[in-house]
Amino acid sequence: MTQLILLSGWGCDARIWRPLAPYWPDDLDIKAxxxxxxxxxxxxxxxxxxxxLADAMADDLPADTVxxxxxxxxxxxGALLEHLPTPRALVLLGIxxxxxHPQGVSDTALADFRRALERSPTAAREHFLRWQLGGEPDPRNAHRTLRQLLDTSLPASTATLEAGLEHLACLDNHSRLNAAPCPVYRLAGTRDPLLAPxxxxxxxxxxxxxxxxxxxSQPQHLATRLANIAAQHSSDAERAEPTS
Structure with missing residues (x-):
């Protein structure tokens, strides 16, 4: 059975993936x-x-997974590809x-947000959640769904959140992805407000x-896309036809 490892983004814990649960095929093992x-x-x-980070996540990111x-x-x-055994594939969603990026979230905009986090972590996180929902077809409904999944308290310490913004500001995976030891797939919403054209x-x-x-906003479509990618990277034993 192919295992899919789902990794959440800044300011959100693994509960963000729960809307996909009804749409996974039975032959996928999902971990978040x-x-x-x-x-x-x-x-x-x-x-x-x-x-x-690699030491802490080693057991959560085994090689024989997507x-x-x-x-x-x-x-x-993407950065952990240099630190951990190679997965079957890496999927980059919304990144x-x-x-x-000058035409997406600029250095200046991110620096302003980092200062806002220093002033009021809870308010800054709430602003970020609404900001990233701006491209959904129904942002208000998406926000209600998000609030049903996540509570209003900070999901991590301020130090952890600040470190995440440091990574967003400084991490550059161009060389890592150009020499990636596994297939890399890039998925994005057509209306993503955080991505440059x-x-x-x-x-x-x-x-x-x-x-x-x-x-x-599109949990069924996203689950289908991810399941299709995972199916392409099932093990040889999983792909083999049963013999009599």
Missing amino acids: PDWPGYAGRLPLADPTSLNE WVGWSLGGLLA GARFV EVLAQADQRLDDAGHCPML
Whole structure:
């Protein structure tokens, strides 16, 4: 059975993936581990350290799986290709090789947001959640769904959230992805407000009528796309025809 590992983005824990649950095929094993520091999981001593992150996530990201990283989760998963055994495939959802882009979220905009987080972490996180929902076909309904999944309290310590913004500001996976040891797929909503047009054009697959959070607006379509990718990377034993 193919295992799909779902990795959430900044400010959201693994509950963000629950809308996909009714649409997974029976032959997929779905895991959604939280990052260190989220949902009661112990934070890293140095939340910015990729070495510490790799050690903490080693059991959650085995090689014989397909990794799916959404937003910051995709950025971190791409960086961890250098630190962990190679997965069957990596899926980047709503993220390119970098987060910041002059025609998307600029360095200046992210710096302003980092200052807002310092002033009021709860208000800044709420602003970010609404910001990333701006491209969904019904942002208000998407926000209601999000609120049903996640509570209003911070999902991680301020230090963990600040480290995540540091990664969004500084991580650049261009060289890692150009020399990736496994197939890499890029998925994006056609209305993603956080992606520059250039990055959106580079996506291998695009989800119509979806923004940055297709798990909220298009859960069935997203689950189908991810399941199809996973099926392409099932083991030889799983693909073999049964013999009599």
